[in-house]
Amino acid sequence: MSKIGVHSFVWSAGSSKADLEVALKNTHELGYDLIEFSYLDPRQVDVSWLAGRLKELGLNVAISMGLPPEGDLTSDDATVVKNGVDILDKAVELTRDLGGSKLAGILSSAHGKQERALTKQAWDTSVSAFTGVADRAKTAGVTLNLEVVNRFESNMLNTAAQGMAYIEDVGASNVFLHLDTFHMNIEEADVGLAIRHAADKIGYVHIGESHRGYLGTGTIDFAAIFDALVAIGWDDYVTFESFSSAIVDKDLSVKTGIWRNLWTDNIALARHARQFITLGLETARLKAELVKTAHRPD
Numbered sequence: 001m002s003k004i005g006v007h008s009f010v011w012s013a014g015s016s017k018a019d020l021e022v023a024l025k026n027t028h029e030l031g032y033d034l035i036e037f038s039y040l041d042p043r044q045v046d047v048s049w050l051a052g053r054l055k056e057l058g059l060n061v062a063i064s065m066g067l068p069p070e071g072d073l074t075s076d077d078a079t080v081v082k083n084g085v086d087i088l089d090k091a092v093e094l095t096r097d098l099g100g101s102k103l104a105g106i107l108s109s110a111h112g113k114q115e116r117a118l119t120k121q122a123w124d125t126s127v128s129a130f131t132g133v134a135d136r137a138k139t140a141g142v143t144l145n146l147e148v149v150n151r152f153e154s155n156m157l158n159t160a161a162q163g164m165a166y167i168e169d170v171g172a173s174n175v176f177l178h179l180d181t182f183h184m185n186i187e188e189a190d191v192g193l194a195i196r197h198a199a200d201k202i203g204y205v206h207i208g209e210s211h212r213g214y215l216g217t218g219t220i221d222f223a224a225i226f227d228a229l230v231a232i233g234w235d236d237y238v239t240f241e242s243f244s245s246a247i248v249d250k251d252l253s254v255k256t257g258i259w260r261n262l263w264t265d266n267i268a269l270a271r272h273a274r275q276f277i278t279l280g281l282e283t284a285r286l287k288a289e290l291v292k293t294a295h296r297p298d
Contacts, residue, residue, distance in 0.1 A: 002229065004277050005034030005062065005239035007206075010266050015045050021053070028057040030270050034237050036104075039065035039091055051098045061100040062204065062239065064147070064178075065091055066111025073129045074109045074122035074156065081129050088133045088144075096140040102237075103137065104145035104178040104204045106154055108166060114155035126156070127169045134172035145178035145204040150186040153256065158187045160198040167201055176203025180241070185210055185220045192221075195228035205234070207277055208241040213262030214269060215240070215276040222276075226284035238281070240273040 011023035027035045035054075040047075040063070054061050067073065071084035088107060095103045105111075108126050109118075130144075137144050148163045157163045163177045177198055181191065188194040195202070207225075210218035229238070245261045263269045 002235055002238050002281055003033040003060075004031075004274055005036055005060070005237045006030075006032045006270055006273070007036045007038075007064075007239060007241040009038065010240070010242055010270050015040055017046065017049070020045070020050060024053055024057055024059065026267065026270065028059060030267070030274060032059070032270075032274060034060040034062060034239060036062040036064055036239050036241075039063060040094065042090075042094060042097075047094065047097050054099060060237070061095075061098045062102040062104055062237070063091060063095045063098070063100060064105040065103075066106035066147075066153075067109065069110045069112065072110035073126040074118060076121070076125070081125060085129050085133055088130075089136060092133070092137045092140050092142045092144075095142050101142055102145055102204055103142055105147045106149060106157075107133075107144055107146055109154055109156040111149075111153060113152050116155070118155045123156070123166075123169075127166065130175075131170050131172060134170060134175050138172065138174045143174045143176055143203050144172075145176050147178040147180060147206075148183060148187070149180065150183045153183075158183075160184070160188065160194045160201075164198055164201050177201050178204040178206070180206035180208060181220055181222070181225055182206070182208035182210065182212065182241070192224040192228040195225065196232060199232035202232075202234070202236075204236070205229070205238045206241045207238055207273075211260075211262060212241075212243045212256075214242075215273050222280055223284070226280040227287065230281065230284040230288050238277055240270070240277065242269060242273070 006027055008023045011026050012019040067084050071087045073081055073084045075081050091103050108130055134144055146163050148157050148160055151158055160177055167175050179202055184191045209215050210220050244263050
Protein backbone atom coordinates (compact mmCIF):
# COMPACT_ATOMS: atom_id res chain seq x y z
CA MET A 1 0.00 0.00 0.00
CA SER A 2 1.34 3.41 -0.94
CA LYS A 3 2.48 5.84 1.72
CA ILE A 4 1.60 9.53 1.50
CA GLY A 5 3.91 12.51 1.89
CA VAL A 6 3.62 16.28 1.77
CA HIS A 7 6.05 18.97 0.61
CA SER A 8 7.09 21.32 3.42
CA PHE A 9 6.32 24.39 1.28
CA VAL A 10 2.66 23.69 1.96
CA TRP A 11 3.50 24.85 5.49
CA SER A 12 6.35 27.30 5.19
CA ALA A 13 9.32 28.33 3.06
CA GLY A 14 11.29 29.14 6.18
CA SER A 15 14.00 26.99 7.74
CA SER A 16 14.10 28.35 11.29
CA LYS A 17 13.59 25.84 14.08
CA ALA A 18 10.14 27.31 14.72
CA ASP A 19 9.14 27.02 11.03
CA LEU A 20 10.41 23.45 10.83
CA GLU A 21 8.60 22.47 14.03
CA VAL A 22 5.29 23.76 12.67
CA ALA A 23 5.83 21.84 9.43
CA LEU A 24 6.67 18.65 11.32
CA LYS A 25 3.70 18.90 13.68
CA ASN A 26 1.19 19.67 10.94
CA THR A 27 2.50 16.81 8.80
CA HIS A 28 2.27 14.36 11.70
CA GLU A 29 -1.12 15.51 12.98
CA LEU A 30 -2.74 15.24 9.54
CA GLY A 31 -1.56 11.64 9.20
CA TYR A 32 1.12 12.00 6.55
CA ASP A 33 3.94 9.44 6.50
CA LEU A 34 6.68 11.62 5.03
CA ILE A 35 7.73 15.25 4.81
CA GLU A 36 9.77 16.51 1.90
CA PHE A 37 12.12 19.44 2.34
CA SER A 38 13.69 21.47 -0.40
CA TYR A 39 17.42 21.45 0.27
CA LEU A 40 18.24 22.73 3.77
CA ASP A 41 21.58 24.40 4.42
CA PRO A 42 23.30 22.48 7.26
CA ARG A 43 25.03 25.73 8.23
CA GLN A 44 21.64 27.25 9.05
CA VAL A 45 19.71 24.19 10.28
CA ASP A 46 20.38 21.99 13.31
CA VAL A 47 20.48 18.72 11.37
CA SER A 48 20.80 16.46 14.44
CA TRP A 49 17.82 18.16 16.10
CA LEU A 50 15.73 17.79 12.94
CA ALA A 51 16.70 14.14 12.54
CA GLY A 52 15.69 13.54 16.15
CA ARG A 53 12.30 15.21 15.73
CA LEU A 54 11.59 13.20 12.58
CA LYS A 55 12.34 10.01 14.47
CA GLU A 56 10.22 11.05 17.48
CA LEU A 57 7.24 11.74 15.22
CA GLY A 58 7.72 8.60 13.14
CA LEU A 59 8.09 10.61 9.94
CA ASN A 60 10.21 9.64 6.98
CA VAL A 61 11.96 12.40 5.06
CA ALA A 62 12.93 13.14 1.47
CA ILE A 63 15.10 15.97 0.18
CA SER A 64 14.46 17.65 -3.16
CA MET A 65 16.40 20.29 -5.01
CA GLY A 66 17.26 21.79 -8.36
CA LEU A 67 20.82 22.51 -9.39
CA PRO A 68 21.62 26.23 -9.85
CA PRO A 69 23.21 27.60 -13.05
CA GLU A 70 26.57 27.70 -11.28
CA GLY A 71 26.26 23.95 -10.62
CA ASP A 72 24.96 22.80 -14.00
CA LEU A 73 26.28 19.30 -14.75
CA THR A 74 25.77 19.90 -18.50
CA SER A 75 28.12 22.89 -18.57
CA ASP A 76 31.21 22.96 -20.79
CA ASP A 77 33.00 24.64 -17.86
CA ALA A 78 34.65 21.96 -15.71
CA THR A 79 34.58 24.26 -12.66
CA VAL A 80 30.79 24.59 -12.91
CA VAL A 81 30.38 20.82 -13.26
CA LYS A 82 32.60 20.21 -10.23
CA ASN A 83 30.54 22.68 -8.22
CA GLY A 84 27.39 20.79 -9.20
CA VAL A 85 28.95 17.52 -8.07
CA ASP A 86 29.89 19.10 -4.73
CA ILE A 87 26.33 20.40 -4.29
CA LEU A 88 24.89 16.95 -4.97
CA ASP A 89 27.37 15.24 -2.64
CA LYS A 90 26.37 17.60 0.19
CA ALA A 91 22.69 16.95 -0.52
CA VAL A 92 23.33 13.21 -0.31
CA GLU A 93 25.04 13.71 3.05
CA LEU A 94 22.13 15.82 4.32
CA THR A 95 19.61 13.19 3.24
CA ARG A 96 21.61 10.47 5.01
CA ASP A 97 22.13 12.54 8.16
CA LEU A 98 18.40 13.23 8.44
CA GLY A 99 17.70 9.50 8.28
CA GLY A 100 16.25 9.64 4.78
CA SER A 101 17.02 7.55 1.72
CA LYS A 102 15.62 9.64 -1.16
CA LEU A 103 17.20 12.65 -2.84
CA ALA A 104 14.95 13.92 -5.62
CA GLY A 105 14.53 16.81 -8.03
CA ILE A 106 16.37 18.32 -10.98
CA LEU A 107 19.73 16.68 -10.31
CA SER A 108 21.21 16.20 -13.80
CA SER A 109 21.18 19.80 -15.04
CA ALA A 110 20.38 23.34 -13.94
CA HIS A 111 16.80 24.12 -12.92
CA GLY A 112 15.31 26.87 -15.07
CA LYS A 113 14.31 27.81 -18.58
CA GLN A 114 17.13 27.37 -21.04
CA GLU A 115 17.65 29.31 -24.25
CA ARG A 116 19.21 26.53 -26.31
CA ALA A 117 18.77 22.84 -27.01
CA LEU A 118 20.86 20.29 -25.13
CA THR A 119 23.83 18.86 -27.04
CA LYS A 120 25.14 15.30 -26.95
CA GLN A 121 28.33 16.60 -25.37
CA ALA A 122 26.33 18.25 -22.59
CA TRP A 123 24.36 15.02 -22.02
CA ASP A 124 27.56 12.96 -21.86
CA THR A 125 29.21 15.45 -19.48
CA SER A 126 26.24 15.20 -17.13
CA VAL A 127 26.16 11.39 -17.28
CA SER A 128 29.86 11.18 -16.49
CA ALA A 129 29.63 13.53 -13.51
CA PHE A 130 26.43 12.00 -12.20
CA THR A 131 27.86 8.48 -12.25
CA GLY A 132 30.39 9.43 -9.58
CA VAL A 133 27.70 11.02 -7.42
CA ALA A 134 25.59 7.88 -7.74
CA ASP A 135 28.47 5.69 -6.55
CA ARG A 136 28.96 7.80 -3.43
CA ALA A 137 25.21 8.01 -2.82
CA LYS A 138 24.97 4.23 -2.94
CA THR A 139 27.58 3.97 -0.18
CA ALA A 140 25.49 6.43 1.86
CA GLY A 141 22.32 4.38 1.35
CA VAL A 142 20.65 7.12 -0.69
CA THR A 143 18.77 6.80 -3.98
CA LEU A 144 18.93 9.56 -6.58
CA ASN A 145 15.53 10.26 -8.11
CA LEU A 146 15.66 12.32 -11.31
CA GLU A 147 12.68 14.63 -11.61
CA VAL A 148 11.21 14.78 -15.09
CA VAL A 149 10.05 18.39 -15.50
CA ASN A 150 8.41 20.47 -18.20
CA ARG A 151 10.20 22.32 -20.99
CA PHE A 152 10.13 25.64 -19.14
CA GLU A 153 12.15 24.27 -16.21
CA SER A 154 14.73 22.14 -18.04
CA ASN A 155 15.96 21.36 -21.54
CA MET A 156 17.12 17.87 -20.56
CA LEU A 157 14.67 15.42 -18.99
CA ASN A 158 11.13 16.34 -20.02
CA THR A 159 9.60 12.86 -20.36
CA ALA A 160 9.84 9.60 -18.45
CA ALA A 161 11.37 7.98 -21.54
CA GLN A 162 14.18 10.56 -21.57
CA GLY A 163 14.76 9.92 -17.88
CA MET A 164 14.97 6.18 -18.50
CA ALA A 165 17.56 6.77 -21.25
CA TYR A 166 19.67 8.85 -18.86
CA ILE A 167 19.40 6.17 -16.16
CA GLU A 168 20.50 3.54 -18.67
CA ASP A 169 23.55 5.62 -19.61
CA VAL A 170 24.50 6.19 -15.95
CA GLY A 171 24.14 2.47 -15.22
CA ALA A 172 23.78 2.77 -11.44
CA SER A 173 21.30 0.63 -9.50
CA ASN A 174 20.36 3.45 -7.09
CA VAL A 175 19.18 5.96 -9.74
CA PHE A 176 15.46 6.21 -10.44
CA LEU A 177 12.81 8.50 -11.87
CA HIS A 178 10.99 11.15 -9.88
CA LEU A 179 7.66 11.55 -11.68
CA ASP A 180 5.44 14.58 -11.10
CA THR A 181 1.86 14.73 -12.38
CA PHE A 182 2.02 18.51 -12.89
CA HIS A 183 4.92 18.17 -15.32
CA MET A 184 3.68 14.93 -16.92
CA ASN A 185 0.35 16.58 -17.68
CA ILE A 186 2.24 19.02 -19.92
CA GLU A 187 4.79 16.76 -21.58
CA GLU A 188 3.61 13.15 -21.77
CA ALA A 189 1.46 11.80 -24.61
CA ASP A 190 -0.45 9.78 -22.01
CA VAL A 191 0.40 10.03 -18.31
CA GLY A 192 -0.99 6.62 -17.39
CA LEU A 193 0.88 4.87 -20.20
CA ALA A 194 4.09 6.69 -19.27
CA ILE A 195 3.79 5.46 -15.67
CA ARG A 196 3.21 1.89 -16.85
CA HIS A 197 6.13 2.07 -19.29
CA ALA A 198 8.53 3.37 -16.62
CA ALA A 199 7.21 1.10 -13.86
CA ASP A 200 10.41 -0.54 -12.61
CA LYS A 201 12.44 2.69 -12.82
CA ILE A 202 10.17 4.90 -10.71
CA GLY A 203 11.57 5.84 -7.32
CA TYR A 204 9.41 8.76 -6.19
CA VAL A 205 6.07 10.31 -7.18
CA HIS A 206 4.74 13.84 -6.82
CA ILE A 207 1.01 14.47 -7.01
CA GLY A 208 0.18 18.03 -8.03
CA GLU A 209 -2.70 19.69 -9.85
CA SER A 210 -2.41 21.46 -13.21
CA HIS A 211 -2.54 24.88 -11.50
CA ARG A 212 -0.66 23.74 -8.36
CA GLY A 213 -3.72 24.18 -6.11
CA TYR A 214 -6.39 21.87 -4.64
CA LEU A 215 -6.31 18.39 -6.15
CA GLY A 216 -9.29 17.69 -8.39
CA THR A 217 -9.94 21.35 -9.24
CA GLY A 218 -7.77 21.44 -12.38
CA THR A 219 -7.47 19.48 -15.61
CA ILE A 220 -5.40 16.42 -14.60
CA ASP A 221 -7.03 13.00 -14.99
CA PHE A 222 -6.14 11.65 -11.57
CA ALA A 223 -8.30 8.54 -11.94
CA ALA A 224 -6.06 7.38 -14.80
CA ILE A 225 -2.95 8.16 -12.74
CA PHE A 226 -4.16 6.24 -9.69
CA ASP A 227 -5.19 3.36 -11.96
CA ALA A 228 -1.67 3.26 -13.40
CA LEU A 229 0.01 3.37 -9.98
CA VAL A 230 -2.15 0.49 -8.78
CA ALA A 231 -1.54 -1.43 -12.01
CA ILE A 232 2.25 -1.31 -11.54
CA GLY A 233 1.94 -2.26 -7.87
CA TRP A 234 3.31 1.05 -6.59
CA ASP A 235 3.71 0.79 -2.82
CA ASP A 236 6.19 3.59 -2.15
CA TYR A 237 5.67 7.28 -1.41
CA VAL A 238 3.16 9.50 -3.19
CA THR A 239 3.90 13.07 -2.11
CA PHE A 240 1.52 16.01 -2.41
CA GLU A 241 3.10 19.17 -3.80
CA SER A 242 1.33 22.51 -4.01
CA PHE A 243 2.56 26.07 -4.30
CA SER A 244 0.85 29.39 -3.73
CA SER A 245 1.96 32.99 -3.57
CA ALA A 246 0.76 32.84 0.06
CA ILE A 247 4.04 31.05 0.88
CA VAL A 248 7.01 32.28 -1.10
CA ASP A 249 10.45 30.83 -1.54
CA LYS A 250 12.15 33.54 -3.56
CA ASP A 251 14.20 31.25 -5.77
CA LEU A 252 11.74 28.42 -6.40
CA SER A 253 8.64 30.61 -6.68
CA VAL A 254 10.18 32.60 -9.53
CA LYS A 255 11.51 29.54 -11.39
CA THR A 256 8.19 27.73 -11.16
CA GLY A 257 6.07 30.81 -11.94
CA ILE A 258 4.00 30.95 -8.76
CA TRP A 259 2.15 34.20 -9.32
CA ARG A 260 -1.33 33.38 -7.99
CA ASN A 261 -2.66 32.72 -4.52
CA LEU A 262 -4.50 29.43 -5.08
CA TRP A 263 -5.11 28.78 -1.39
CA THR A 264 -4.83 30.48 1.97
CA ASP A 265 -5.74 27.72 4.45
CA ASN A 266 -2.90 25.22 4.22
CA ILE A 267 -4.39 22.91 6.87
CA ALA A 268 -7.58 22.54 4.82
CA LEU A 269 -5.52 22.10 1.64
CA ALA A 270 -3.35 19.34 3.11
CA ARG A 271 -6.25 17.55 4.77
CA HIS A 272 -8.13 17.52 1.47
CA ALA A 273 -5.05 16.30 -0.43
CA ARG A 274 -4.47 13.35 1.87
CA GLN A 275 -8.13 12.33 1.63
CA PHE A 276 -8.09 12.79 -2.15
CA ILE A 277 -4.99 10.62 -2.65
CA THR A 278 -6.15 7.96 -0.21
CA LEU A 279 -9.58 7.70 -1.82
CA GLY A 280 -8.14 7.83 -5.34
CA LEU A 281 -5.79 4.92 -4.70
CA GLU A 282 -8.44 2.93 -2.85
CA THR A 283 -10.93 3.45 -5.69
CA ALA A 284 -8.32 2.35 -8.23
CA ARG A 285 -7.64 -0.82 -6.21
CA LEU A 286 -11.37 -1.59 -6.03
CA LYS A 287 -11.71 -1.13 -9.79
CA ALA A 288 -8.73 -3.42 -10.40
CA GLU A 289 -10.31 -6.11 -8.24
CA LEU A 290 -13.66 -5.79 -10.01
CA VAL A 291 -12.26 -6.27 -13.50
CA LYS A 292 -10.40 -9.41 -12.36
CA THR A 293 -13.32 -11.02 -10.55
CA ALA A 294 -15.39 -13.59 -12.40
CA HIS A 295 -18.87 -13.91 -10.92
CA ARG A 296 -20.22 -17.38 -11.61
CA PRO A 297 -23.77 -18.31 -10.70
CA ASP A 298 -24.16 -20.15 -7.39
